[in-house]
Amino acid sequence: MKITWGRKKCLALSAALAVSASVLPAAYGTGLPGSAQEKEMEQESRPMAAARPSAEAGTTALLNADDIESFADQFFARDDVQAMDIPGAVLIVIKDGEIILSKGYGYADRERKIPMDPDTTVLRVGSVSKVFTATAVMQLLEQGKLDLTSDIQTYMGDIQLNNPSGTPLTLKHLLTHTTGFDFPDLKRTDIHMDLGLFTPMEDYIKEHMPTVVRQPGTTFTYDNFASMLQGYIVQNLSGMPFNEYVDQHIFQPLNMNSSSFLLKDSIRDKLATGYSSLGQPVPLYTLKPTDMPQGSLFATASDITRFMLMQLNGGALDNARVLEEESVLQMQQIHNAIHPEVPHMGYGFETAYHNHHNGHSVIGKGGNIPGFSSWMWLLPEHNTGAFIAYNKDDTLTAELRKEWFNAFMDRYFPESEPKEYITSTREELLRFEGTYRDLRQKFLVSRVSVTPEGQLEVQSGKTSKILRQRDALLFEDEDGQPLAFKEREDGSILYLFYNNPVSWAEKMAEPDGFIDVPDHHPYASYIRELAELEIIRPEPDGSFGPEIPMTRAQFASQIVTALGLEPSKVPVMFADAAQHPEAALLQTALESGIVRGTAPGIFEPDKPVTRQEAAVMLWNLMKTFGTQPGEAILADETDEWAREAVQGLVANRMFGPEVIVSANGSVQFRSKDVLLRQEAAALLYFMLRQIY
Known part of the structure; x- marks a missing residue:
């Protein structure tokens, strides 16, 4: 209208x-x-499709009653x-x-x-x-x-x-x-x-x-x-x-x-x-x-x-x-x-x-x-x-x-002076490399790396930008968005500020490895990232247990932890989870619309979660971020109540190497199989990259 x-x-x-x-x-x-x-x-650094009306290059329009009204009327008449x-x-x-x-x-x-x-x-x-x-x-x-x-x-x-x-x-x-x-x-x-x-x-x-x-x-x-x-x-x-x-x-x-x-x-x-x-x-x-x-x-x-x-x-x-x-x-x-x-x-x-x-x-x-x-x-x-x-x-x-x-x-009030840029060596830029997790919204993650050409690159969600350096701790992306760092006295990097206008992001420490997840493990990259973001931690013996089944409570709690949501202070509404170690996180998942019970007041927290149940939990979340349903050809049986969720994940390619995609495009999601820890890591990895 x-x-x-x-x-x-x-x-x-x-x-x-x-x-x-x-x-x-x-x-x-x-x-x-x-x-x-x-x-x-x-979207802060994302330009609108239509060009912005502006004064002619090199000039500044006079801010007065006549000009501002005409300019405002033109602005609201823009197609975008x-x-x-x-x-x-x-x-x-x-x-x-x-x-x-x-x-x-x-x-x-x-x-x-x-x-x-x-x-x-x-x-x-x-x-x-x-x-x-x-x-x-x-x-x-x-x-x-x-x-x-x-x-x-x-x-x-x-x-x-x-x-x-x-x-x-x-x-x-x-x-x-x-x-x-x-x-x-x-x-x-x-x-x-x-x-x-x-x-x-x-x-x-x-x-x-x-x-x-x-x-x-x-x-x-x-x-x-x-x-x-x-x-x-x-x-x-x-x-x-x-x-x-x-x-x-x-x-x-x-x-x-x-x-x-x-x-x-x-x-x-x-x-x-x-x-x-x-x-x-x-x-x-x-x-x-x-x-x-x-x-x-x-x-x-x-x-x-x-x-x-x-x-x-x-x-x-x-x-x-x-x-x-x-x-x-x-x-x-x-x-x-x-x-x-x-x-x-x-x-x-x-x-x-x-x-x-x-x-x-x-x-x-x-x-x-x-x-x-x-x-x-x-x-x-x-x-x-x-x-x-x-x-x-x-x-x-x-x-x-x-x-x-x-x-x-x-x-x-256009730019009055041209910006100046500096150049650092590859070795000087290496201190900025790392994964940065937002202090306020933990699901917001930026990854900084040095390219083979010796430029600093930042990846946030699905987008990557090459940075130009303006000062020792100040950079600018291709859209003019500033990226600034805060350092310790010894020169190591503590924090980053980029395209989240309301928070800094902390540089995450290198995670400890898992004794049962070698570098060549097919799920190593997913598991490593979750460990780096402190969503998962090693067992006392240093293991991860990649092929151990996940329970319903464990998977719901990991989603809440990945989002950085706080444990609820309201007693859990699931009677069978009242004394459960994950009770507060389950209540948060319920309040956030991520989970529902298997029956009124019942959650079955220690029951192994099936892949289609896990898909529904994730899809409940993805919809709040505006992810749209997608079509996918499912080669194996999925219950009707989970079909939209499974198709949504598959259409957005949110799955690990356990999922087989046939030459004809059909997908074996294995909806009714129990979800393993390594498979859960892949789902959460793709969830984080999908929502931001």
């Missing part, structure tokens, strides 16, 4: 300013596989943008204290033909919430109620942190997403339809408090829980509910009259309808906790604009001062970066889409939440900012906000 034009507003500063319980939630950055954020990570079938969007652009574009496109409610309006349409803005939470923290800092470098345990009341690291966890760590937490991100059950249920923040934190597993301040991983703890500390120290504090101290002073962290009646009346990836209306939902500092903000585009204007005006707007100028500078300053040219976090603000910063300083905040996506960015040195939001969340619309940012930057 085409996007229809909405109304235009160009105002001066004086006048200004299908979800269901089974859907995997998209991030405020949530960590669950299949979310819009993870799809966006996968039209193909995204977005119900509606709002755009705001500000320059030198004025709103030079405020416009709605399409519909806030497609069925009722209600147009998108930047002044009156309320949207869920997801993780854009985090910048407001950080603003509240900075206000309390100004009041002398907290210190950014003190142990936050001081501010947590009777809630105890799980911090065995020996290093205090501070508000600076929370603000810069360097906590070192493991990640209990949003659960399926945290999105629900019981609008009358209120879940207090304190209760949620007590139930889900994560553990510090890395020394705070040493690594970067996007951290929803960190922002929730910020909000909880604001609530504790101010003596009022978080949403009330933000309303009184940020929204009211800025006249953000259509903004709230709670779904009030006044908000609900003006809320746009969100749409699923299939274009279906998303049922109205609420969250746990209900007052959610990291992601429950509702706002109009005009309200967000007033916040942006305040940030670009040193903390004040009209006659209201929300922050001191020094606090604003602290929020906008980069406090965490793997390399000076690859920044990550200010306080609340983040950086993304680095290959289109074009040498300019850009800070921003994006948000994805079921039914909605948004992206706000500022160029403080140019006194410029922009905001886009729209009411659809899927792979393509997560791409939209990036495409708009890229097009905007290329037109108005």
